[in-house]
Amino acid sequence: MMRHLVANPCEDACGEITTDRTVEGAPVYRCPGCDSEWIELHERTAPADKPAAKDAR
Numbered sequence: 001m002m003r004h005l006v007a008n009p010c011e012d013a014c015g016e017i018t019t020d021r022t023v024e025g026a027p028v029y030r031c032p033g034c035d036s037e038w039i040e041l042h043e044r045t046a047p048a049d050k051p052a053a054k055d056a057r
Helices: none
Strands: 002-006 017-023 026-030 037-040
Touching: none
Parallel strands: none
Antiparallel strands: 002 037, 017 026, 026 037
């Protein structure tokens, strides 16, 4: 399973390039055809940030 970080319509050159970035410990992948970016959820090594608590006023 993956989580898209940037999702663009693909331009005909689908592929996968590993970038030098990480999110939650997982490498960020990029498609050279459309510049979409994603991570593979099973590659995460750090927990996701918890959502900010809403102020209950």
